[in-house]
Amino acid sequence: MYAAAVTRMPPLMRAAPRVRAFASSAAAQTAVDRVAVIGGGQMGAGIAQVAATHKHDVTLVDVSQEALERGKAYMAKSLGRVAKKKFPDDAQAQGRFVDEVLSRVALSTSPAEAAGSAGLVIEAVVENIKLKQDIFAGLAAAAPEGAILASNTSSLPIAKISEQLSAARKKRFIGLHFFNPVPQMKLVEVVRTDEADQQAVDDAVAFVKGIGKVPAVCKDTPGFIVNRLLLPYMMESIRLLERGVASARDIDAAMKLGAGYPMGPFELCDYVGLDTIKFIVDGWHKEGKGLAGDKQFAPSAKLDELVKNGHLGVKTGRGFYEY
Numbered sequence: 001m002y003a004a005a006v007t008r009m010p011p012l013m014r015a016a017p018r019v020r021a022f023a024s025s026a027a028a029q030t031a032v033d034r035v036a037v038i039g040g041g042q043m044g045a046g047i048a049q050v051a052a053t054h055k056h057d058v059t060l061v062d063v064s065q066e067a068l069e070r071g072k073a074y075m076a077k078s079l080g081r082v083a084k085k086k087f088p089d090d091a092q093a094q095g096r097f098v099d100e101v102l103s104r105v106a107l108s109t110s111p112a113e114a115a116g117s118a119g120l121v122i123e124a125v126v127e128n129i130k131l132k133q134d135i136f137a138g139l140a141a142a143a144p145e146g147a148i149l150a151s152n153t154s155s156l157p158i159a160k161i162s163e164q165l166s167a168a169r170k171k172r173f174i175g176l177h178f179f180n181p182v183p184q185m186k187l188v189e190v191v192r193t194d195e196a197d198q199q200a201v202d203d204a205v206a207f208v209k210g211i212g213k214v215p216a217v218c219k220d221t222p223g224f225i226v227n228r229l230l231l232p233y234m235m236e237s238i239r240l241l242e243r244g245v246a247s248a249r250d251i252d253a254a255m256k257l258g259a260g261y262p263m264g265p266f267e268l269c270d271y272v273g274l275d276t277i278k279f280i281v282d283g284w285h286k287e288g289k290g291l292a293g294d295k296q297f298a299p300s301a302k303l304d305e306l307v308k309n310g311h312l313g314v315k316t317g318r319g320f321y322e323y
């Protein structure tokens, strides 16, 4: 069923760049038709899936056919779940829905080819500044002039990723920070650098609304909004544990039942991944703008030990808890 959809995927290149101007009164309308997503891991595949679900033609790019097949399998599985909810008693309608969405996703190993006709390019490769800068140098040479270039980075400054680009490219370079799992999580932080122009932010906001998500616009500072508030909370929870104030289970119960949080801090840490948390706080403590040397983000012996032993949370079967 899914294989059939994939063979019907649209051709990569279309003649005209898919960017169009729109009147500000048509706020819900998006200026972007065709989207290229660079990096087909859990975030990239999720973004591609959601954009295609909302009628965008999408090209998903990764380094190998194998990686692309993994991304496609992720989308097919996730879409299957969506289809079951949408058409609970109709297997044929479920299949049609999945095939139709997948038919709007082309797969490619060429970022330049994918970006060549895109109105929006979203980068979601691994969290490495040099790799991201190199990718954007290539994308800037290939994408249509008015295209929005966006990074899904969680922890790197958007202005640093784009620092080598031309002034014109920087005007339409922003952060589009999706949350995991993308199909379920409603929020997208729209991160504006000092160089981004208002039109680019408006276009990005319209795109985000058009794919059924809720935008929150913010400045390009470490952690944007959500992680800037979550990381101190997570680190302070770990320090409570280290000081022997309470057990992880009791701290989690306290925050769920006393503060109304859906997950406790240790459940959340394990879900996010302890290596990811360590990577972010170590970076902030070392060189985060306005955060370097801040004792909130100083290394934690407990966190370091868990990461050193490979106990990274849910994904390795053990973190603060066992799974």
Ligand SMILES: NC(=O)c1ccc[n+]([C@@H]2O[C@H](COP(=O)([O-])OP(=O)(O)OC[C@H]3O[C@@H](n4cnc5c(N)ncnc54)[C@H](O)[C@@H]3O)[C@@H](O)[C@H]2O)c1
Binding pocket: 038, 039, 040, 041, 042, 043, 044, 061, 062, 063, 067, 123, 124, 125, 126, 127, 128, 131, 135, 152, 153, 154, 155, 177, 178, 179, 180
């Ligand atoms: N995982 C999360 O919870 C989360 C949430 C928000 C944002 N992010 C950010 O999203 C980005 C991707 O994270 P992820 O969790 O999807 O990672 P991932 O490891 O699941 O996927 C990364 C993908 O990028 C591909 N890739 C590597 N080099 C590439 C290249 N040169 N060209 C094209 N593709 C390449 C890899 O093959 C892989 O498929 C990171 O910047 C991360 O900070 C992650």
